[in-house]
Amino acid sequence: MTFDGIQRLIKGGLLPGLLLTIPVALAQKPAQPALGYRSVKTVVQQNLTFKDLNKNGKLDRYEDWRLPVEARVQDLLGQMTLEEKVGFMLISTTRLAGDNSFQPGAPRGQISSGFNEEDLMQEMNMFTRKPLPYPLMTAAGTTKAVTKSNLRHFILRANTSARIMAEWANNLQALCEAQRLGIPAIVASNPRNHITMDASIGLSVGTTAFSKWPGELGLAAMRDLSLTRKFADIARQEWAAVGLRKGYQYMADIATEPRWQRIEGTFGEDADLAADMMREVVLGFQGRKLGPGSVALTTKHFPGGGPQVDGHDPHFVWGQDQHYPGKMFDYHLKPFRAAIEAGTSSIMPYYAKPIGTQYEAVAFAYNKGIIKDLLRDKMGFRGIINSDTGPIEMMPWGVENLSILERYQKAIDCGVDLFSGSADPTLLLETVKKGMVSEKRIDESVARLLREKFELGLFENPYVDVELAEKTVGNATFQASADLAMRKSVVLLRNGAGLLPLAPKTKIYVETYLDNGRTKSPATVYKPASNPWNLTFVDSKEEADVVLLWLMPTMGGLFSATDAPIELQLSKNKIDVARVNAATAAKPTIVAINYTSPWIIDEIDNPAVKTVLATFGTTPDALLDIVSGAFNPTGKMPFTTPVSRQAVLDNLSDVPGHLKPKGYALFRFGDGLSYDKASPTAKK
Secondary structure (H helix, E strand, O other): HHHHHHHHHHHHOOOHHHHHOOOOHHHHHOOOOOOOOOOOEEEEOOOOEEEEEOOOOOOOOHHHOEEEEEHHHHHHHHOOOOOHHHHHOEEOOEEEOOOOOOOOOOOOOOOOOOHHHHHHHHHHOOOOOOOEEEOOOOOHHHHHHHHHEEEEEEEOOOOOHHHHHHHHHHHHHHHOOOOOOOOOOEEEEOOOOOOOOOOOOOOOOOOOOOOOOOOOHHHHHOOOHHHHHHHHHHHHHHHHHHHEEEEEEOOOOOOOOOOOOOHHHHOOOHHHHHHHHHHHHHHHHHOOOOOOOOOOOOOOEEEEOOOOOOOOOOHHHHHOOEEHHHOOOOHHHHHHHHHHHHOOOOOOOOOEEOOOOOOOOOHHHOHHHHHHHHHHHOOOOOOEEEEEEEEOOOOOOOOOOOOOOHHHHHHHOOOEEEEEEOOOOHHHHHHOOOOOOOHHHHHHHHHHHHHHHHHHOOOOOOOOOHHHHHHHHHHHHHHHHHHHHHHHOOOEEEEEEHHOOOOOOOOOEEEEEEOOOOOOOHHHHHHHHOOOOEEEEEEOOOOOOOOEEEEEEOOOOHHHHOOOOOEEEEHOOOOOHHHHHHHHHHHOOOEEEOOOOOOOOOOOOOOOOOOEEEOOOOOOHHHHHHHHOOOOOOOOOOOOOOOOHHHHHOOOOOOOOOOOOOEEOOOOOOOOOOOOOOOOOOOO
């Protein structure tokens, strides 16, 4: 009997008291959700409205928002062709002409004319430094990907305005709605809210229209879980406003090998802190469960990408090995356990292959012991397994001898549901048609992917309000919270002679030093447009009472890496050590260092360097608030910095710095002073 029929019987006195015994779900009329549509018609039943997504003039179970998600998933799965299912298992970068995506050889953030990650990789041969043995499979634009290849998962690298992103997302959803079954798309992105040194494809979009927060290391340095949750909730609102409903983030990897080139994207070296951070960002982006306002997260890179041999990254053939000389494999799982407990929607295995462990020496995407036995069976993860970009064609470490079809077969057998980096489903389809993978197994993956879309409410309304997107993204209220985070992320490591905070009217010379290979002079004098600090900013060191040097060492970006040994000394990372030492010898000097890696500073660490600050992606104004005393520093180091190059060479790469032998550390994990505790005798 229908809900309306039961109501009529009750009102007529034929079923007295029935409201006390019938299930609550029947006693309460379902709430009509807001529906978003462009071309499909609607179906009305019992004064409720539904979208006729498959255009058959009736209400199908997958179109009925009153039904449980699982019932809707199974109904839609039964209507999909094999070709549609296979296309559903690919996620690829989508093109957006004039999107400000990154372009090789040009300043990051400059306009580029249409971008596709596979094109870039083919051009640069960045991973093998050799011609690729297989043709990369690309589609000629988003329209073809949707209409011909049945793709419904996309990665947007575009760095453009909120309006353009929102309008583009709406156009994409309208295109998908017009297709046979009307299945909406889901659009993913890498981080967009952080100040970062290495804004590269697949790592971070860099400075955007979104609210600007410290880098991930800076969030960890705050030691403020409440503000971390607030960050994630704010970012969620911005992302959802423009139609970004999936995040390729955050990294649960632990920064135990100081040379690893992706430490900037981690929450530091301590597994417990990283676990706390992962829990907060998952709950902030997703909520307690996925819903219409959520952004689904893809936690990466399982089982932890930190302990790379000699720090080399497995994007490259020379960095394909990952090891655990300190026998701390389980330590690296803690943040992933936290993410799973918080409900992360997806997990991404990395490219590396484990050596010297109980597991098969093949890349994690092909590693059944890692994905099925450990992640699925032992850790209880039931969500989506999303490969990193390109393990089939470009980084098939340990399975190079297998054909493309055999690689798909092995990865799917291990548990991969979604393959990143390819836009052409032809070979995956061939794998199934040849009987190497059963359609039943394909159904398992597609069901997981559909479930996420249903839970996000995309089948009811995938569209966004363009005007609201412009008002939401990067608004002043959001940025005020981000500004607080920037200040809380700065760490005071030394305050010798009590130099800080500076007295009012102090003559200060501020110089930032960043050699990014694109400017004639890496040293830049900073003179703010306004002066709320009541300091006197001068043009030269000679005029100053105090010199503030803000050093920004850089390895040059992950994708410019070579197989040469990775060095952490400042002079090896584009810092003019002689210039620094000359300044510190002449004047009282505050040395601020932007830590994207655990830099070795022994080349400048002399008795004159009494005042040291650590930053992890912040603004000059935030740093000056610390220096002037407008904000009392509270940050704590998210990792340990080595005392010397030899300490790095001797280190066990899976062991966090605070557990390494005595004599390893210059600054330890957790170090950080405040003005109310610092004194002339405070030393580190």
